Amino acid sequence: MKIALFKESRAGETRVALTPDAVKSLVGDGWEVLVQRGAGELAHFNDASYVAVGATIADAPTGEVNLRVNPPTLPEVALLPKDRRISRSSRRSSLKTS
Numbered sequence: 001m002k003i004a005l006f007k008e009s010r011a012g013e014t015r016v017a018l019t020p021d022a023v024k025s026l027v028g029d030g031w032e033v034l035v036q037r038g039a040g041e042l043a044h045f046n047d048a049s050y051v052a053v054g055a056t057i058a059d060a061p062t063g064e065v066n067l068r069v070n071p072p073t074l075p076e077v078a079l080l081p082k083d084r085r086i087s088r089s090s091r092r093s094s095l096k097t098s
Helices: 020-028 047-051 074-079
Strands: 002-005 032-036 056-058 065-068 085-088
Touching: 020 032, 020 047, 032 047, 047 056
Parallel strands: 002 032, 002 065, 032 056, 065 085
Antiparallel strands: none
């Protein structure tokens, strides 16, 4: 199965959904990880750091699972095949407590 890691499109966003260490674990577990070119740059992870742990760099990655920090824009959703899943990180501050 493939996991695609996307570069964030929201202005000012510096996070990335997966670090190279996380990608290394996924690749070790048998996942194929495609990283959008430049996805980790604002989080201080260059493309070479992802390649070094087994990821492939792609201009327009798609996978069975597509990861990003923020929700995709409608134009970004339109580029994905219809049967693909989008997953994003949850912000702790957005979680409600009782």
